[in-house]
Structure formats: C-alpha cells, structure tokens
Amino acid sequence: MTGQVTEATAFGETRPRQAAPGQEPVTETWALSALGQPILRFALDTNPFYQFGRLQEFFPQLGGMIQFITSEHFLGGVTVKVTGLAADLRNLPARSKVEIAQFVLHGIEAGIRQESVEYKGTRDFVPHALNAVLTDKTLKVSVQGETGLSWAESKIEDLSLIDLGAKDWQIYDDSYGTDQEKHFIRFIHDNEAALRAIYQDFYLIRNEKLFQLFDFKEGRPFEPDFVLFLRRADNGQTSIMQIFIEPKGDHLRQQDQWKEDLLLQIGQVARLEAVFQGRDYTVYGLPFFNEGTSMRKPFAAAFEHLRKM
Amino acid sequence: MATGSGKTVLMAALILYLYSKGQRNFLFFVNSSQIIEKTKDNFLNPASSKYLFAPQIRIDDALVDIRAVDNFDEAIPGAINIHFTTIQGLHSRLLNPRENAVTYEDFEARQIVLISDEAHHLNAETKAKLGKEEEQEKVSWESTVARIWGANTDNLLLEFTATVDLSHPAIRAKYHDKILYDYALRQFREDGYSKDIELRQADLPARDRMLQAVVVSQFRRKLAAAHRIDCKPVILMKSKTIAESNANEALFHGMIEKLDGDALGTLRAASLGDETLTRAFTFIFDERGVSAADLAAELKLDFAPSKVENVNSPTDLQARQIALNTLEDRDNELRVIFAVDKLNEGWDVLNLFDIVRLYDTRDGRENKVGTTTMQEAQLIGRGARYFPFSISDQPDAPRAMRKFDRQADHPLRLLEQLHYHCSHNPKYIQDIRNALRETGMLDDTARTITLRVKDSFKLTDLYQNGHIWLNNRIKNPRDTVQGLDDYLTGREFSFPD
Numbered sequence: 001m002t003g004q005v006t007e008a009t010a011f012g013e014t015r016p017r018q019a020a021p022g023q024e025p026v027t028e029t030w031a032l033s034a035l036g037q038p039i040l041r042f043a044l045d046t047n048p049f050y051q052f053g054r055l056q057e058f059f060p061q062l063g064g065m066i067q068f069i070t071s072e073h074f075l076g077g078v079t080v081k082v083t084g085l086a087a088d089l090r091n092l093p094a095r096s097k098v099e100i101a102q103f104v105l106h107g108i109e110a111g112i113r114q115e116s117v118e119y120k121g122t123r124d125f126v127p128h129a130l131n132a133v134l135t136d137k138t139l140k141v142s143v144q145g146e147t148g149l150s151w152a153e154s155k156i157e158d159l160s161l162i163d164l165g166a167k168d169w170q171i172y173d174d175s176y177g178t179d180q181e182k183h184f185i186r187f188i189h190d191n192e193a194a195l196r197a198i199y200q201d202f203y204l205i206r207n208e209k210l211f212q213l214f215d216f217k218e219g220r221p222f223e224p225d226f227v228l229f230l231r232r233a234d235n236g237q238t239s240i241m242q243i244f245i246e247p248k249g250d251h252l253r254q255q256d257q258w259k260e261d262l263l264l265q266i267g268q269v270a271r272l273e274a275v276f277q278g279r280d281y282t283v284y285g286l287p288f289f290n291e292g293t294s295m296r297k298p299f300a301a302a303f304e305h306l307r308k309m
Numbered sequence: 310m311a312t313g314s315g316k317t318v319l320m321a322a323l324i325l326y327l328y329s330k331g332q333r334n335f336l337f338f339v340n341s342s343q344i345i346e347k348t349k350d351n352f353l354n355p356a357s358s359k360y361l362f363a364p365q366i367r368i369d370d371a372l373v374d375i376r377a378v379d380n381f382d383e384a385i386p387g388a389i390n391i392h393f394t395t396i397q398g399l400h401s402r403l404l405n406p407r408e409n410a411v412t413y414e415d416f417e418a419r420q421i422v423l424i425s426d427e428a429h430h431l432n433a434e435t436k437a438k439l440g441k442e443e444e445q446e447k448v449s450w451e452s453t454v455a456r457i458w459g460a461n462t463d464n465l466l467l468e469f470t471a472t473v474d475l476s477h478p479a480i481r482a483k484y485h486d487k488i489l490y491d492y493a494l495r496q497f498r499e500d501g502y503s504k505d506i507e508l509r510q511a512d513l514p515a516r517d518r519m520l521q522a523v524v525v526s527q528f529r530r531k532l533a534a535a536h537r538i539d540c541k542p543v544i545l546m547k548s549k550t551i552a553e554s555n556a557n558e559a560l561f562h563g564m565i566e567k568l569d570g571d572a573l574g575t576l577r578a579a580s581l582g583d584e585t586l587t588r589a590f591t592f593i594f595d596e597r598g599v600s601a602a603d604l605a606a607e608l609k610l611d612f613a614p615s616k617v618e619n620v621n622s623p624t625d626l627q628a629r630q631i632a633l634n635t636l637e638d639r640d641n642e643l644r645v646i647f648a649v650d651k652l653n654e655g656w657d658v659l660n661l662f663d664i665v666r667l668y669d670t671r672d673g674r675e676n677k678v679g680t681t682t683m684q685e686a687q688l689i690g691r692g693a694r695y696f697p698f699s700i701s702d703q704p705d706a707p708r709a710m711r712k713f714d715r716q717a718d719h720p721l722r723l724l725e726q727l728h729y730h731c732s733h734n735p736k737y738i739q740d741i742r743n744a745l746r747e748t749g750m751l752d753d754t755a756r757t758i759t760l761r762v763k764d765s766f767k768l769t770d771l772y773q774n775g776h777i778w779l780n781n782r783i784k785n786p787r788d789t790v791q792g793l794d795d796y797l798t799g800r801e802f803s804f805p806d
Contacts, residue, residue: 126780138716172760203771
C-alpha cells in the first residue's frame with residue numbers, strides 16, 4: 001500500500017542488488033512537523049499515551065495539544081531521518097507518513113516512560129517520637145529455617161552462650177531474624193566495649209514493620225532491618241547518632257543494590273534539624289552487613305569510621 | 310495453576326500476545342457450561358465487573374475487537390475471534406455436522422489456538438485404567454481435541470488446570486516436556502495470595518453454629534467498615550443432601566425471624582473462651598456501642614430471606630451462576646448461600662469468609678483421608694482466595710496479598726482468614742487437617758511469636774523523650790519539567806530503525 005515503490009528501501013521489500021542509477025536510497029532529515037498537522041494529529045489519536053490528560057501528568061506545564069504539536073520543546077523540536085528513494089520521499093503517501101509519525105511517537109513514549117518516576121523520597125527527615133513508633137509485635141513465622149528460631153534455639157554455633165535477654169542494648173526480648181541478622185546482633189555484642197568507650201549508651205532496634213525509608217530518586221519504600229542509636233552526653237549536650245543497618249544475604253545483594261545506595265546516601269543527603277528539643281541528631285546508613293563474605297570488610301571499616309566520629 | 314492464581318487473566322494475556330503474533334482464531338473449551346458463562350463474562354462483557362480487557366484494545370496502533378463466533382467462517386481478519394463451547398457440545402457438533410456450526414473442515418484450513426480450561430478432564434485416555442465416568446469421556450474428549458489440534462500443523466493447544474495428577478505415571482509421561490508453568494496451591498499460599506484457614510469447632514446444634522457464623526460475619530463487615538473497607542462477607546452453609554439443605558435453610562429463616570437481643574446476650578455469655586466470638590461481641594457491643602436489640606434488628610435485615618440463596622435446584626443454575634460470581638459487587642446483597650456440592654469448579658468468589666459444615670460425619674480411616682473430606686478441603690481451598698483491600702498505613706502493600714503475617718495481632722487480620730465452622734469432633738478435625746495439608750492449604754509449620762520491648766528500655770530517656778528521624782515519599786512534582794529534553798537524550802529519530 002505504499003504506492004509505486006519497488007526498490008530495496010524502507011517502503012519496499014528488501015532485495016540486495018546493484019541499484020540502477022538514480023535508484024539508490026537517500027537519507028533525509030525532516031522536521032517531524034513537516035509531515036503536517038493532520039498526519040500528526042491522526043497518529044497522536046491512535047496512541048492513548050498522547051491523550052492530553054495523560055500528557056499533563058508528565059508535563060504539568062503543558063498548555064494544550066497545539067503547544068505539544070508545534071512547540072520547540074515538544075514535537076516541534078523533533079526530527080526524523082528518513083531513508084528511501086528520493087522520488088518516493090518526495091511523494092510519500094499519507095499512510096507511510098502516518099507510519100513514520102507513529103514510529104517516532106512510540107520512540108518518544110518509550111523514552112518518557114523509561115525516564116519518568118512517579119515518586120521521590122524527600123531529603124527532609126522528620127522526627128517521630130520513639131515511644132509511638134516502637135511497639136510490641138506479634139508475628140507468624142514458619143518454623144522451617146532460621147527465621148523460625150529464637151536466639152536461644154538458633155543453629156548458629158555458640159549463639160545461645162550469649163544471653164540476649166540480659167543485654168540492655170537489645171531492645172526486643174528476643175530475635176527471630178535470619179542467620180545474617182543474628183550474626184549482626186553478635187557483631188554488636190562483640191563491639192560492645194568499643195562502643196562503650198565512646199558512648200554512654202547504645203541501643204539496637206530490630207525494625208519489625210515499625211518504619212520505612214523512601215529512596216530519594218524514585219520513592220521506593222525500604223524497611224531497613226535495624227536502627228542503631230549511639231548516645232553521647234558532653235557538658236550537658238546530648239548528641240544522638242541514628243544509624244540504619246541492613247544485613248543482606250549474598251544472593252539478594254544485586255537486586256537490592258538500590259537499598260545499599262540509599263543507606264550510603266543518607267549521611268550526605270538527609271536534612272534534619274541539627275538540634276531538636278535540646279538534643280543533637282545525626283543520621284547515617286552503613287553498607288550491607290554480611291558475615292563471611294567480602295561485604296564484611298567494608299562494613300566493619302565504615303562502622304569503625306562512624307564509631308569514632 | 311492454583312485456583313485463584315489467575316488462569317483466566319493469563320488466558321486473556323496470551324490471547325492478546327498470540328494475536329500480535331498473527332493468530333486470529335481461538336477455540337475455548339471446558340467441560341462445564343457454567344464456566345463458559347463465566348468466561349464469556351470475563352472476555353466479552355465490558356459491563357461486567359470481572360471483564361478482563363481494557364475498554365479499548367489497541368495492538369500496533371489499531372483497534373482490535375473481541376468477538377464470539379459460532380464457527381470460524383464468521384471470523385474477521387482484524388479481530389480476536391473466539392468460539393466458546395463445552396467439550397461435550399463440540400464433540401457432538403463435530404460428530405453430527407449441521408449448518409452454521411463448527412465442523413472439522415473449519416479447523417483444516419485455518420490456524421487455531423485451542424484453549425482448554427480445567428484440562429485435567431482431557432486425560433481420560435492417557436490414564437490406562439479408567440473410571441466409569443472417564444470411560445465415557447474417553448471417546449469424546451481427549452481424542453476430539455487431539456484431532457482438532459492435529460488438523461493443522463500450526464495449531465496451538467494451551468491447557469490450563471488447577472489439578473494435574475502428576476503422581477500418575479502416564480500423565481507425568483504425557484506432560485513431562487510440556488509443562489510451561491507449575492504454580493501449586495502451596496506456593497500460592499506461601500506467596501501470600503490466599504486467606505489463612507481457621508478451623509473452629511463448637512459442640513452445638515446446627516442452628517446455633519449458623520448463628521455464630523452470622524455474628525462473626527457481621528463482625529467482619531463492621532470491622533472492615535471501621536477501616537473504610539467496603540466488604541460484604543458471605544457465608545456458605547454446606548449440607549450433606551439437598552433435603553437437609555432445604556431443611557437447614559428453613560431452620561435458618563426461622564432462627565433469624567425470631568432473633569432478639571436476649572438470644573444474642575445468651576450467645577455472648579456462652580462464648581467465653583471462644584476468642585473470635587469474644588472479639589466480635591467486644592467490638593460490636595463495647596467499642597461500637599451497639600445494643601443487643603439493635604444488633605438483632607440489624608441481623609434480621611442483613612440476613613433476611615432475600616439475602617439468602619439456595620443453589621441446589623439445577624434448573625436455573627446457569628442464571629444464578631452470574632449472581633453467584635458477582636458476590637463482591639456493590640449491588641449484590643447476598644450474605645448466605647445454602648449448597649450441597651454445586652459450587653465446585655469455576656466458582657470465583659473472593660468475599661467468602663465462613664463455611665459452616667451442617668453435618669457431622671467422617672469418612673476418614675486411620676491416616677487415610679476420605680473422598681468427601683478431600684472434596685471439603687478442595688472447597689475450602691477455593692473459598693480461601695484473598696479478598697483484596699488496601700489500608701492507609703501500608704500504602705505500597707499490594708491489594709491482593711496478605712498484609713499481616715508479620716502483624717498477627719492486627720485486627721484486620723480477620724479479613725485474611727476463612728473460618729470453617731464444624732461441630733465438635735476431634736477426629737474429623739484431624740482428618741480435615743490432613744486433607745488441607747495434602748492440598749497445600751494448611752501450614753502446620755507456622756508458629757506465632759511475640760516480641761516485647763524490654764521494660765528496662767522503656768525507662769530510658771531515649772525511649773521516653775527521643776525521636777527517630779525518617780523521610781517521606783511525595784509524588785514527583787515534575788515541576789521543573791520543560792519539555793521532551795527532560796526525559797529524552799536525543800530528539801532525532803531514524804526511520805526505518
């Protein structure tokens with residue numbers, strides 16, 4: 001249906017052969033608007049993405065379809081390189097023009113969809129009273145696997161020798177975490193003296209659906225497994241460091257990379273009131289924790305760095 | 310694929326996909342006419358709440374129609390043409406050709422996609438030893454389908470079933486290189502897409518157990534409303550025979566008609582130690598401040614005879630199938646269904662929360678689960694489809710997945726549970742537990758634990774006066790977006806690509 005086209009070009013079938021003189025394909029760069037408004041409007045109508053209400057979600061400042069079609073910022077600034085026989089390009093039937101317009105519109109749609117994000121996480125952090133966030137929790141767990149086992153029942157060697165119930169820094173009376181979570185609690189236990197050397201108190205809270213963070217770029221929700229509070233009082237001034245921590249099984253590391261990125265950004269990006277109700281707050285995140293893989297080293301180094309801050 | 314995991318949605322998606330690959334003719338067949346009605350509603354009726362396609366279907370920038378056809382001569386090239394038929398009807402029409410009906414010739418010259426629902430009915434021939442019913446199916450179903458499929462080498466046959474008996478050697482051999490996806494009920498439940506089953510036993514006559522279920526059902530409705538969730542829970546009253554079912558229905562109407570505040574007060578007094586009922590009465594009477602007399606008046610309205618359906622008469626089952634499949638609709642006021650066994654394959658209901666077993670027999674022996682018990686377990690499995698809802702404090706939690714596995718004490722967990730009300734019969738309870746475990750519906754490996762904040766921590770300054778700092782999520786304002794450049798790296802395209 002493309003007219004009299006017979007050659008090896010976009011508008012005909014492909015047959016590799018020596019082109020006769022004057023029959024070689026040429027490539028021309030056209031403004032999309034050169035297809036004409038009726039063609040563009042027809043092509044826009046066939047694609048629900050370009051309904052005005054929809055477009056406005058992506059372009060809140062867009063005033064109307066005419067602006068979208070003609071403005072330099074929108075379709076008015078789009079060009080398309082078209083390859084075909086010179087004679088064909090001069091005499092393109094409307095159906096081929098529509099095909100070109102639809103093709104370009106699909107490309108634009110794909111680009112917008114790929115780049116746009118619905119949500120953002122705020123840089124501003126706001127305070128929530130801890131006694132309102134922190135509550136007792138009843139959970140249903142499967143007895144199969146480590147998450148069905150309490151601290152004392154854990155299959156991790158020697159864990160039961162540590163009396164978790166007696167540690168004042170462990171906020172919940174028990175832990176049913178994964179093996180990595182339990183390893184991390186032991187890491188804190190092992191570092192108790194080092195922490196006490198600098199801080200009056202420290203407290204470890206397991207995040208059992210207590211709170212979530214949102215990654216800055218796309219607003220994806222993330223519930224870090226732990227938050228560690230380090231409290232120091234100098235000359236009557238209390239400063240509290242709040243550190244988000246996520247133990248991570250090696251197999252999940254890659255798909256959850258954005259979570260680690262968020263943890264590592266928090267210290268730089270988060271904005272909060274420096275002094276709130278007479279206390280000095282700072283917020284940080286640490287790299288993923290994993291006992292026994294290469295992740296352990298950077299975690300320990302970052303932990304040590306924070307400890308001494 | 311487990312019941313409720315989306316067989317019909319997947320069929321719809323595959324139809325669109327295969328259309329885009331050039332297929333135009335689809336033959337949908339199943340053994341039951343009820344499922345045909347339901348599926349037509351899913352595929353063809355845009356006014357139905359369970360219509361699966363978008364209001365307009367565009368494939369490659371062209372509008373595509375979905376049409377039901379009586380034979381494939383009626384097929385239109387630019388449309389999705391579906392012939393719906395029962396496998397029995399298809400078989401008889403092919404054996405006795407007549408005008409304007411499908412014939413074998415229909416299949417020879419065309420490419421057809423065969424979509425077989427409840428495909429386990431097609432395995433009669435594969436199984437060497439046939440049951441009586443299967444003996445009759447042998448000549449028709451499997452061979453008819455095989456012949457249509459073989460009529461054109463480009464034909465595709467897609468089979469869907471919730472119950473493929475892979476423990477049967479011949480069936481395993483037939484399918485070993487053909488299974489595209491296996492999604493068992495156990496996996497479905499573990500992934501959070503089902504309700505949890507709660508078994509209740511009460512040493513009470515049928516009449517009182519029906520009343521208990523009514524109160525629990527009304528508790529659900531009120532609790533949901535208190536959380537701004539529109540949910541009309543439905544009760545299934547299951548009897549052993551049609552006569553018993555009718556008698557139970559009469560008993561039910563009599564009980565509701567005579568219901569008064571005193572009867573409810575008596576029920577509450579007798580429900581000490583029954584956690585669910587106690588919670589129901591505490592919520593309705595104490596928290597909501599409803600008096601016993603008012604609750605009785607309310608139940609008389611909500612459970613009046615017009616809101617009760619008896620589905621034992623086979624005559625108008627087809628008409629009722631639609632009503633029974635739209636139990637979730639706002640204008641459907643049914644609260645109670647009386648049935649024996651009509652509601653089997655293809656019953657598609659999300660707001661069934663209570664099943665009352667109105668008889669007390671058991672057919673299990675030692676460790677062997679009886680046939681009836683197994684059927685009951687399968688019914689429970691079908692009823693245990695999740696009722697989708699969202700709540701404000703978990704804005705990102707998917708509507709159709711359980712939300713409170715890690716908050717077992719959350720009141721709305723009641724909307725994630727199906728109660729199976731039986732009489733007091735520990736042996737039967739053991740039987741049904743075994744059957745549910747076999748079907749993958751029951752998780753015996755779950756334990757409920759409570760984590761407590763230590764009292765010592767509650768005394769600290771950090772707990773009493775301290776804060777945790779968290780960020781929020783906002784809708785991307787896109788207020789800096791000027792034009793396409795904010796999304797695209799280049800504005801030059803090449804055609805052809």
